[in-house]
Amino acid sequence: MKILLVDDSRAIAMITTARLESFGHEVRHANNGQAAIDMFRNESFDLVLMDIEMPGMNGFETTTRIRGLEGHEPWAWTPIIFVTATDSDTNLITAIEAGGDDFISKSSPEGVLQAKMKAMSRIAALRSRLAQANGKLQDQANHDGLTGLFNRRAMDMRIDTLWETAVQKGKAFSLLMIDVDNFKKYNDHYGHQSGDDCLRAVAAAIDGVAMRADADRLAPGAFAARYGGEEFSVIIPEAPPGVHVGVGLSIVEAVAALNLPHERNESWGRVTVSVGAVCVSPASSMVKDVFRQADELLYKAKGSGRNRCESN
Numbered sequence: 001m002k003i004l005l006v007d008d009s010r011a012i013a014m015i016t017t018a019r020l021e022s023f024g025h026e027v028r029h030a031n032n033g034q035a036a037i038d039m040f041r042n043e044s045f046d047l048v049l050m051d052i053e054m055p056g057m058n059g060f061e062t063t064t065r066i067r068g069l070e071g072h073e074p075w076a077w078t079p080i081i082f083v084t085a086t087d088s089d090t091n092l093i094t095a096i097e098a099g100g101d102d103f104i105s106k107s108s109p110e111g112v113l114q115a116k117m118k119a120m121s122r123i124a125a126l127r128s129r130l131a132q133a134n135g136k137l138q139d140q141a142n143h144d145g146l147t148g149l150f151n152r153r154a155m156d157m158r159i160d161t162l163w164e165t166a167v168q169k170g171k172a173f174s175l176l177m178i179d180v181d182n183f184k185k186y187n188d189h190y191g192h193q194s195g196d197d198c199l200r201a202v203a204a205a206i207d208g209v210a211m212r213a214d215a216d217r218l219a220p221g222a223f224a225a226r227y228g229g230e231e232f233s234v235i236i237p238e239a240p241p242g243v244h245v246g247v248g249l250s251i252v253e254a255v256a257a258l259n260l261p262h263e264r265n266e267s268w269g270r271v272t273v274s275v276g277a278v279c280v281s282p283a284s285s286m287v288k289d290v291f292r293q294a295d296e297l298l299y300k301a302k303g304s305g306r307n308r309c310e311s312n
C-alpha cells in the first residue's frame with residue numbers, strides 16, 4: 001500500500017516508516033496537517049495514518065479537510081486510521097465524527113499494527129477493483145456498444161456544458177447531422193449483420209475526420225457521436241468561421257472513399273452519407289434550434305440527391 005503518515009515527530013515518523021516499510025508498504029511522511037492536505041491533493045494514497053496531537057491543525061481537523069477534498073469525487077474514501085498516545089473513548093468518538101475509520105495506539109505491539117495493515121490492504125485492493133469496475137461502467141454508459149463512439153446521452157451532456165462555455169466566450173458553435181443514405185435498402189439487400197459492419201466502418205470514418213480536425217486545431221474539441229440508428233453527429237464546440245462546411249465535406253468524402261458496395265444506393269453504387277452542417281452564435285440561439293436547423297439541412301441534402309453536405 002501507499003501510506004501517508006502524518007506525524008509532527010520526526011523520530012516517531014522514522015520508526016513507524018521503518019516498521020511499515022518492513023511490511024512491504026511505501027510510506028510518504030507529512031509533518032503537519034497542511035503538508036498532509038497538500039500531499040493528499042497531489043498524490044493518491046491507499047491509507048492515511050494520522051497523528052491527533054499536532055501543533056497548528058490537529059489530526060481531527062486535517063481529516064475533516066481531507067474528507068472535504070474527497071467530497072468532489074464520487075466513490076472516493078481513503079481509509080484514515082488515527083494513531084494516538086491516549087486511546088480514550090472521547091478520542092474514538094471524535095475520530096469517527098471527523099471522518100476517521102479506525103484507531104490505533106502508539107504503544108500497540110508490532111503484531112497489532114501488522115494486522116491492521118493487512119485489513120487495510122484488503123480494503124485498498126477492494127477499492128481499486130471497485131474503481132476499475134466503476135470506470136468500466138462509466139465508459140459503457142457513455143459509449144455506443146456497436147461503434148464505440150459517444151452515445152446520445154453522453155453527447156447531450158457534453159453539449160450542455162460546451163454550449164455554456166461557447167456563450168461565455170462568445171464563440172460560434174457547430175453541429176453536423178450525418179445520415180447513411182438508403183440504409184434500409186442496405187440492410188434489406190446485404191443483411192442486418194453486414195449493416196452493423198457498415199455502421200462501424202462509417203462511424204470510424206466520421207470519427208477519423210473529427211479527430212483529425214481537432215488534432216490539427218482546425219476544429220478544436222471536435223468530437224463524433226452516434227445520434228441513434230444510422231444517424232451520427234459531429235460537434236465543434238468553438239467553431240472558427242466556415243470550418244463546419246470543410247468538416248462536412250471531408251466526412252462525405254471519407255465515407256465515399258471507404259468504397260463499400262451499396263448496389264441499391266441510387267446512382268452512387270457505394271455507401272454514402274448526407275450531412276446537414278450548422279454554425280450558430282449560442283448567445284442568440286437555443287440548442288434545440290441548432291438541431292432543427294441541422295435536420296432541415298440534412299433533409300435538403302437528401303432531397304438534392306444524397307452524398308453531399310448542405311450548410312448554412
Ligand SMILES: Nc1nc2c(ncn2[C@@H]2O[C@H](COP(=O)(O)OP(=O)(O)OP(=O)(O)O)[C@@H](O)[C@H]2O)c(=O)[nH]1
Pocket residue numbers: 146179180181182183184185187191192193194195196199228229230302
Ligand atoms: N444493421 C443495423 N441497422 C440499423 C441500426 N439502427 C438502425 N438501423 C436501420 O437503419 C434503417 C434506417 O432507415 P430509414 O430511416 O428509412 O432511412 P434510409 O433507408 O437510410 O433512407 P434515407 O435516410 O432517406 O437515405 C432502418 O432500416 C433501421 O432498421 C443498427 O444498429 N444496425
